[in-house]
Amino acid sequence: MTDAGQIAAAPPAAAPIGDGLRPAGRGRLVLGRLLAARWAVAGAVTVLLLFVLAFAGPHLIPWDYATPDYTALRRPPSATHWFGTNGIGQDVFAQTLRGLQKSLVIGLLVALFSTALASLVGACAGYFGGWTDRLLMFLVDLMLVLPSFLLITIVSPKLRGAGWIAFVALLALFNWMITARVIRSMTISLKAREFVRAAQFMGVRPLRIILRHILPNVASFLIIDATIAVGGAVMSETALSYFGFGVRAPDVSLGTLLAAGTSEAPVFPWLFYFAAGLLVLFVLAVNLVGDGLRDALDPTSEGARPARRRRTGNRSSS
Structure with missing residues (x-):
C-alpha cells in the first residue's frame, strides 16, 4: 500500500476537547432544561415583575398607602x-403594592428560615443516628x-409588640417538619457513600461533613422545596392576616x-379583586417555577425529556 493509501486509510485525528466537544457542566444542563420549560420561564418572569412592581x-x-384623600x-x-x-x-x-x-417579604423569610431549620435538623438526625435521631424525630x-393554626392564633396576639418578625418566626416554626423527614432519609443514604466515608477516615468533623458533603448533595431538593414553600408561606400569611392574627393596622398585607x-x-x-388577583398570580407563578426547577434538576422527570429529545435531534441533524 502506498503512502497516499496509508494516509487515506488512517483514522481521523480526534478533535481537541476545546473545539466545542467539552461536556456541559451540571449548571449549564440545568439552566438549559429550565429555559426549555416555557411555563417555568413565564413564572420566573412574573415573579420578578411582581417584585419590581411591589x-x-x-x-x-404620589399617594402613600396610609395617606387618605x-x-x-x-x-x-x-x-x-x-x-x-x-x-x-x-x-x-x-x-x-404595600400589601x-x-x-x-414574609413568604421569602419564612421559606428561608424553615428550609434552613429543616435541612439542619434532618441532616443531623440522619447522620448521627442513635439517640440524636430518636430525639430529633x-x-x-x-x-x-400540634395544631399549628390554632397555636399561632393563640400566641400571635401576645407578640404584638414584637412586630411582624415574630409572625415570620411563628410561621417558620411550624413549616419545616416534613422537609426535615425527607432530608433525614436522604442523609441516611448519603452517609454510606464513599466520599462521606473518606472524609470520616480523614478526621473531618461531623458538622463540616454535613455542611460540605451532605447538604450540597441534597441542594436540588432544598431549592425546589424552598421555592414551593414561598407560595405556601404567602398563603398562610394571607389566611392568618385575613382572620386578624397576622399583620395588623396601620400596616397592611394582602390578607x-x-x-x-x-x-x-x-x-x-376594586377593594377586593385587585389584591386577590395579585395573590393568585404570585402563587401560581411560584408553583410554575417550582415545577420547572424540579424537572430541570431531575433528568429522569417527564418535563426534562422533551428538552433532551430536542437537543438529540439537533445533534443528529447537524
Missing part, C-alpha cells in the same frame, strides 16, 4: 387613583401533631386587604 411601584405614584371616598379606578380608593379615601393601588411587598413528630374588602366586594369590587 418595591418600585410606590415611587411611581378625603375628596375621593370609595371612588372607582381612575387616572388619579389607578385602583380606586377605599372608604376613608386611601389609594387602593398604593395599599395593594404585596409585605406578603412577599420525636420533636418532629410532636410538631406534626388584611382581602379581609377589609370581602364584605364590600359585591358593590365595590
Whole structure:
C-alpha cells in the first residue's frame, strides 16, 4: 500500500476537547432544561415583575398607602387613583403594592428560615443516628401533631409588640417538619457513600461533613422545596392576616386587604379583586417555577425529556 493509501486509510485525528466537544457542566444542563420549560420561564418572569412592581411601584405614584384623600371616598379606578380608593379615601393601588411587598417579604423569610431549620435538623438526625435521631424525630413528630393554626392564633396576639418578625418566626416554626423527614432519609443514604466515608477516615468533623458533603448533595431538593414553600408561606400569611392574627393596622398585607374588602366586594369590587388577583398570580407563578426547577434538576422527570429529545435531534441533524 502506498503512502497516499496509508494516509487515506488512517483514522481521523480526534478533535481537541476545546473545539466545542467539552461536556456541559451540571449548571449549564440545568439552566438549559429550565429555559426549555416555557411555563417555568413565564413564572420566573412574573415573579420578578411582581417584585419590581411591589418595591418600585410606590415611587411611581404620589399617594402613600396610609395617606387618605378625603375628596375621593370609595371612588372607582381612575387616572388619579389607578385602583380606586377605599372608604376613608386611601389609594387602593398604593395599599395593594404595600400589601404585596409585605406578603412577599414574609413568604421569602419564612421559606428561608424553615428550609434552613429543616435541612439542619434532618441532616443531623440522619447522620448521627442513635439517640440524636430518636430525639430529633420525636420533636418532629410532636410538631406534626400540634395544631399549628390554632397555636399561632393563640400566641400571635401576645407578640404584638414584637412586630411582624415574630409572625415570620411563628410561621417558620411550624413549616419545616416534613422537609426535615425527607432530608433525614436522604442523609441516611448519603452517609454510606464513599466520599462521606473518606472524609470520616480523614478526621473531618461531623458538622463540616454535613455542611460540605451532605447538604450540597441534597441542594436540588432544598431549592425546589424552598421555592414551593414561598407560595405556601404567602398563603398562610394571607389566611392568618385575613382572620386578624397576622399583620395588623396601620400596616397592611394582602390578607388584611382581602379581609377589609370581602364584605364590600359585591358593590365595590376594586377593594377586593385587585389584591386577590395579585395573590393568585404570585402563587401560581411560584408553583410554575417550582415545577420547572424540579424537572430541570431531575433528568429522569417527564418535563426534562422533551428538552433532551430536542437537543438529540439537533445533534443528529447537524
